[in-house]
Amino acid sequence: MGGDATEKPDGVAFLLLLPTVILLLALFVGPVLYAFYLGLTNIALMGPTARNFHFTGMINIHRLMRDSLFWESLKLTAIFVAASAIVGVTVVGMALAVLIQHAVAWLRAVVGAIVVVAWMLPPLTAALIWYAFSTTGGTLSLIGGSQLDVLNTFPMFVVCLANIWATAGFSMLVLSAGLRSVPTEVLEAGRMEGASRWRVFCSLTIPIIQPTIVTNILLVTLLSLANFSLIYIMTGGGPGNATNILPIYSYQQALVFGKLGYGALLGDVVVIIATIFAYLYVRVSRSTRMAAA
């Protein structure tokens, strides 16, 4: 009943899909391809090449290769995504999911609601909350000393924490669903064999929900890669270039310095990275479905 994968789609199915395909081509594929083209031009926000821009071949790519700030920005993007999305959100999300699974009903409801609300807050609100929390005069300085300025002292650490705080709710929901799917008889068998709770968790639960974990990591990575607002509002990429991740650097080049062509190229790099993660996500999802079937 599941349908044959090699079955050819009929005409009706094609017609039903057509509006979606047209919309995707017009509103997604088209603009992305145009952005790739703009990345190879000298278009500027203002000035002689604002309207009379032209294709400049590999000039922007050569500049990209020798732009030390781009490489620094790429490194910072990797740190931000790895620290906040892969490590932070997954670990915190998993901890919350496990705790909620074992908590009493009312605590589960309260904690779940708080974490999900944090996830549902607009990035602007989350950024302002964390800005107010971590600068001098904020909550943290009231606790740790009036001159404490954690945001400017450890900027990347704080923006990662803010991202974890804002995204852990999503991770918790995904991983909770994964934990609920673990057969209890398997876990009970492990316990009967004398394994500790930790051993059961590491050797049984984690391998069983591994596809869910990988899916969660990929999704949170994609969410974090596109998380421009949080850092822009909290630090604007500073102090100096300490939190200047690629989306911020792309914005700076295009809309502050007015170099739209080079800014588009930097944006293209983000698109390529996101596409790789999206492809991995699709592959993992497909293999999970096939394993389930």
Added chain:
Amino acid sequence: MGKHRRRPLYAIALAVGVMTVISGTSRPARAADKTVISCAYSETYVFDNEDLTKKWWGGIKAEFEKMHPDVTVQLVQIQGGYDDIVNKLSLLYRSPTTAPDIAQMATPTVDRFASSGYLLPLDKYLVKTDWWKKFPPVIQGEGAWQGKTYSVNTGENDSMLYYNVELFKKAGLPVPWKPTSWNDILAAGRVIKAKLPGVVPIWILAGTGSGDNTVLMGVDTMLAGSSTPMIFDEKTQKWVVDSPGLREVFSFYHSVFSEGLGAKLSDLFSTSGVTAPVFMIPKNQIAITFGSNFYGGNWSKLVSTPYWPQASQVAAVVPVPTVNGKAPNISTTIGGWDLAISATTKHPDLAFELLDFMMNKENQINAANWAGFVPADTDYVKDPSFLNFAAPYNELSAVVLPDGVIEPPSGDYLVWSRGAQEATGALAQHPNTTVDQAIGILSDYVKNQLDPSQTEVLK
């Protein structure tokens, strides 16, 4: 009975509907007969608050339409900050159908809009006005590109040195204070630090939080009074990334932050760093401030952000001196907002007539008082309605204006500015940063973003 009673209601409803349709269709017809002149301007950034924005632009529209019953002035508000205004205007200008007939734009961007082919040369109109010839040459030059004038200034900002009289008296410093060099400022700051712990001795912006405003009110202002006041070398067409003047400026920053005379990083690096002193000075939290002319207007009853009736007794103001007191001993940059006409306007004469109306004495002084500007017209700045609005601040802002220096109009200036922001940020955050290292930060940034061949070192 019921049905009969309802009939008149139906009839009334039908009549109202018909009237509505008639009036609805006839209104556009009348509007279509009118000439429309559109004006794009900042709704939230230029004037001190939105009410004053509405009051000024609403007044312009109402008065001009009264004078010209066949004209409709269409107001196009742009929301957001500096970058948003630049970006929105750039998008509006891309199509003749959306290009505003008149636009309010930041003076440093005029060159780039003009070189895009978006603006109408105004020279033939300006020679016929009585106000243009009263603009100081430096301000006339702000709207010039390749020998033609494309915009007119409608208000400037410049820099001044504020000091708190009460704190100076408490610290035993002389009042009135007349610093003649940068060393005088440092010396006073050191006394404040020793005598009044908890007070910020010297407020000077640093870092990237406030963007180019940080540089305008800090590095650029001081560089104007240094021994080599040059950012862009017109002769060689190169950006100056190392010079005796830059070293003097960074040396001043180094002294301020390595001796603990500066403000907290969270205040300096904040996006509201430009306006923070407006609130901190009345609370006696800062002794000496490298500030802007608009502070005084903000303390007035009309603007009230915050209202501070004692301002003139407590916050005194002097020009920022040059590095070593060289005459006229004034260091300041100037930058403001201009009005320009679109190259694609269908009604250039009428558009200039409206611009000319905006430039009359009453409108310019209102703009100055409500937006914290100094009027460009050398007669308007002597008018009591301007001088008394924020005394003594407005008077001094007019005195220092003709000696002001404008930032290079090239778009690449923002790259140089960003390098300077990062250099001052490093000096503020890491007080052991040396002047050589600060120069290195600026130099590396500009060379990386542009090209090493576009930079030079002045000896």
